[in-house]
Amino acid sequence: DIQMTQSPSSLSASAGDRVTITCQAGQDIRTYLNWFQQKPGKAPKLLISDASILQVGVPSRFSGRGSGTDFSLTISSLQPEDIGTYYCQQFDALPFTFGQGTRLDIK
Amino acid sequence: EVQLVEAGGGLVQPGRSLRLSCTTSGFTFADYAVTWFRQAPGKGLEWVGIIKIQGFGGTTDYAASVKGRFFISRDDSRGIAYLQMNRLKTEDTAVYYCSRDCTNGVCYTSSFDFWGQGTRVTVSS
Numbered sequence: 001d002i003q004m005t006q007s008p009s010s011l012s013a014s015a016g017d018r019v020t021i022t023c024q025a026g027q028d029i030r031t032y033l034n035w036f037q038q039k040p041g042k043a044p045k046l047l048i049s050d051a052s053i054l055q056v057g058v059p060s061r062f063s064g065r066g067s068g069t070d071f072s073l074t075i076s077s078l079q080p081e082d083i084g085t086y087y088c089q090q091f092d093a094l095p096f097t098f099g100q101g102t103r104l105d106i107k
Numbered sequence: 108e109v110q111l112v113e114a115g116g117g118l119v120q121p122g123r124s125l126r127l128s129c130t131t132s133g134f135t136f137a138d139y140a141v142t143w144f145r146q147a148p149g150k151g152l153e154w155v156g157i158i159k160i161q162g163f164g165g166t167t168d169y170a171a172s173v174k175g176r177f178f179i180s181r182d183d184s185r186g187i188a189y190l191q192m193n194r195l196k197t198e199d200t201a202v203y204y205c206s207r208d209c210t211n212g213v214c215y216t217s218s219f220d221f222w223g224q225g226t227r228v229t230v231s232s
Contacts, residue, residue, distance in 0.1 A: 034219060036152075043204055043225055044152060049217035087152055091210050091218060094168050096142070096154045 002026050002090050006099030014107045019075045021102045023088035028068050032092035035064055035073045038101075039084045047086075048073065080106055109133040109221045111205050116226030119195055127190040127226055129205030134221075136186035137161065140208040142219070143179060143190050145201035145228075155203070158188060159211035173199075195230045202227050 003026035013019050023033065031051035036044035046055050048064035051071055061076040075082055083106055088099040115127040129141060140163075143155040156169040158179040167179050178191040188205060202225040209218040 034217075036219075038152075043222040044219075045222075046217060046220050049220070053217065055217065055220065089152070089219070094154075094157065095170050096157075096210075098152045098154070101151045 001095055002029060002093055002097050004088055004090055004097050004099040006086075006088055006102055008102060009100065010103040010105075012105050012107050013078050015078055015080060017078045019078050019082075019104065021073045021086055021088075021104075023066075023071045023073070023099050025069045025071070025090055025092075029090045029092035031067045032090055033064075033066070033071050034089045034091065035062075036087045036089065037082075037084050038087065044087065078104075078106070082106075109207075111207065111221055111223035113203060113205055113223040113226040116203065116228045118229045118231065120232050121195060121197055121230055123195055124191070124193045125195060125228060127192070127203055127205075127228070129188040129190070129223060131186040131188075131207070134207065135214075136181075137183040138212050138214045140211040141179070141181060141188040142206050142208040143188075144204045144206065144222075145199075146204070146225075147198075147201040150201075153201075155190070157208060157211065160213060162213060163211050192228070195228075197230050200228060200230045 005024045033051045035048040038044045052064045086102045110132045112130045140159045142157045158167045176194045181188045204225045206219045206222045
């Protein structure tokens, strides 16, 4: 199985801050990486697919980059509605594995 | 409007069985694989299994933790996927989600762009 290592596990930042979450794959996954946001009691929401493709309706303050084994999700200016848990997921090879999650809150 | 709706969760004793359904609408179901995920209370997301489209053999693959106990099937005529869960264990307690999946389909959208709301399964005596 491909291990996905996400960091940090939790993050507290102020509104307007630039926030970056990283995700490292245990082997080359090319750009087969998704980023999800999950709010309590809700299903995950796909934010970015294929490492850098912003999904329709997702604010442009979210961006993703990376390929191979190293990836990042950046929120350029944190908003209160961005609180939640963020997960990376590889879909290069079955089983499709997730990072352990990053809990983001507002200071 | 694309929709996926899970149903069939509930409280079940260890060793018993349960069948979940994932009823879809708003897209061509036969073009998409269907993947099941789960999330144990307070934990992260876990991939459970996938059923590919008929064009890819309609084959299935499962996480090691459920292999031989869980089985996924699909009814393309009705747009429904099923997760049959047998010999349930307490560690199967989770919210179960289905999602449409282009990784093993003939579609051109992002995989896992739509999920159901989830159905809760509690395995306890």
